[in-house]
Amino acid sequence: MNAATLSGELVVTALRKWYHRRDQAPVHVLEDCSFRIEPGKLTVVMGTSGCGKSTLAYILSGYVKPDAGQVTMDGKPVHGPGPDRIMVFQETALWPWMTVTENIVFGPLARSDVTRKEVTQKALGLLRKFGLSEFKDKYPGQLSGGMKRRAELAQALINSPKVMILDEPFRGLDVMTRELMQEYYIELFEETRLTTVFITSELEEAIFLADRILIMGDAPSRIVSSIEVDLPHPRTFDVLASERYLEIKKEAIEVLYSESMQHAE
Amino acid sequence: MKAVEPPASNSVVRRPLNWKKRLPRMNWRGSLAVGAFFIAWHFLVLLKAPGFREVSSPVEVFQTFINQYLNSPKYWNSWLASFQRVIYGFVLAQILGIPLGLLLGTRETFHKLVYPIIEILRPIPPLAWVPISILFWPTTELSIVFITFIGAFFIIVINVHDAVRNIKKEHYWLALSLGASSGQVFRRIMLPSVIPSIAVGMTLGMAVTWNVVIAAEMIASDSGLGRLTWEGYVSHTVPVVIIGMISIGLAGYLSTIAVDYVEKKMMPWRTTR
Numbered sequence: 001m002n003a004a005t006l007s008g009e010l011v012v013t014a015l016r017k018w019y020h021r022r023d024q025a026p027v028h029v030l031e032d033c034s035f036r037i038e039p040g041k042l043t044v045v046m047g048t049s050g051c052g053k054s055t056l057a058y059i060l061s062g063y064v065k066p067d068a069g070q071v072t073m074d075g076k077p078v079h080g081p082g083p084d085r086i087m088v089f090q091e092t093a094l095w096p097w098m099t100v101t102e103n104i105v106f107g108p109l110a111r112s113d114v115t116r117k118e119v120t121q122k123a124l125g126l127l128r129k130f131g132l133s134e135f136k137d138k139y140p141g142q143l144s145g146g147m148k149r150r151a152e153l154a155q156a157l158i159n160s161p162k163v164m165i166l167d168e169p170f171r172g173l174d175v176m177t178r179e180l181m182q183e184y185y186i187e188l189f190e191e192t193r194l195t196t197v198f199i200t201s202e203l204e205e206a207i208f209l210a211d212r213i214l215i216m217g218d219a220p221s222r223i224v225s226s227i228e229v230d231l232p233h234p235r236t237f238d239v240l241a242s243e244r245y246l247e248i249k250k251e252a253i254e255v256l257y258s259e260s261m262q263h264a265e
Numbered sequence: 266m267k268a269v270e271p272p273a274s275n276s277v278v279r280r281p282l283n284w285k286k287r288l289p290r291m292n293w294r295g296s297l298a299v300g301a302f303f304i305a306w307h308f309l310v311l312l313k314a315p316g317f318r319e320v321s322s323p324v325e326v327f328q329t330f331i332n333q334y335l336n337s338p339k340y341w342n343s344w345l346a347s348f349q350r351v352i353y354g355f356v357l358a359q360i361l362g363i364p365l366g367l368l369l370g371t372r373e374t375f376h377k378l379v380y381p382i383i384e385i386l387r388p389i390p391p392l393a394w395v396p397i398s399i400l401f402w403p404t405t406e407l408s409i410v411f412i413t414f415i416g417a418f419f420i421i422v423i424n425v426h427d428a429v430r431n432i433k434k435e436h437y438w439l440a441l442s443l444g445a446s447s448g449q450v451f452r453r454i455m456l457p458s459v460i461p462s463i464a465v466g467m468t469l470g471m472a473v474t475w476n477v478v479i480a481a482e483m484i485a486s487d488s489g490l491g492r493l494t495w496e497g498y499v500s501h502t503v504p505v506v507i508i509g510m511i512s513i514g515l516a517g518y519l520s521t522i523a524v525d526y527v528e529k530k531m532m533p534w535r536t537t538r
Contacts, residue, residue, distance in 0.1 A: 063434075086443075095454065107444060139534040141535075
């Protein structure tokens, strides 16, 4: 895929976000949060829990409006949700009352882009690719955690998004499934070069997947550091044993450590 | 009860309702306990234990039932009358309550206008509506149906209202991301996600409906199973009181099975687990 077809550049400028909830003190989540997501790259956003990672993801997706600052996608300001930016949520968002296939074809049919026949064909192709053919007529409640995650990826990809936003997608999976899903996603990414914002609080996951790691500070947070991960593609778990991996890990730990020390003082 | 028996039981077997599964499972301990219950009842009555002087024995109840009630159109009409009231009140409560709950949950202005009224009326027990209902409605029948309706109405409204307000934001957001229109979001996301709460409302509503209809019949009506039981008491024929009680229990049980069946049909994704 050449550079001209790459799209999905997100530019985030000076975001500020306060949460005002009734009967609660207002919470200042983001302040002066700026960064750029390069097209065709996998950018991992890391931070401790409660630092505003999910809020940031909601703003990128257009579900939540920032109090100040803006997000532009390929030069155009983001005003709300759209099929060009699709988010995979921490907890499964598959609709339990629809079968796996119905969940996947929902998007294209809702926008009436295509006929039901075409989109069903496409969905079956994706299900085959994701190893879910046998489960096409099952309900999400009948799938395992890993299968749900794959079904969600299929549900997103059928809409040909320009950016995928994954908010701690593999949290809550067992270690084996989690590693399989990481491998799965990196293969998918290497194949499609689909611009990805991947949010996690796990350092190993971050380094294994990332082209670049953005580290968030504590709330009200902004990006405090950016680490280039120049490990070779295609990535396999072998990189976890490489010297470069350990160097990057050391560098990241230092940043995270000094950040948490600052706040402890 | 004579020659028609075999085909009748056949048709029951073929029905989609799986009666075997729905009837309470009893092992030998259960059967023993039920048998012991009837024997204890019988002997307590025979021995004229305190409190049991006026109670009739199970044998007497059974005999009265076979001889006077099994073939009595009046008895079966009581069933019919009570069931009719329950069904009218219950169905009306669903037809009006579900849309009202949806409106209250989705329209902020409507919510601010109407919800306080609901909150004022909701804590009033359905039976407290009896006098005003008799004064308001032209016939007793209408007033009993109305009271029954009240019993199920607020339950379903509150259940649907809470369900709409608690829809997982991810479910809603995902549909918006995928480009669904507000009509599609309503039909494909909002309605299905409140179905489990409608089911809960229906189960609770059915139970309350039977409570209410029996009491209302005792107070205000001249027909129905509640009235039958009350007449037994007034005329001091205790077997009739007990026949009434057992009939009401059975009627409630049958209604629960029916509601259960409808709920399973409404939520195919829950039953295929």
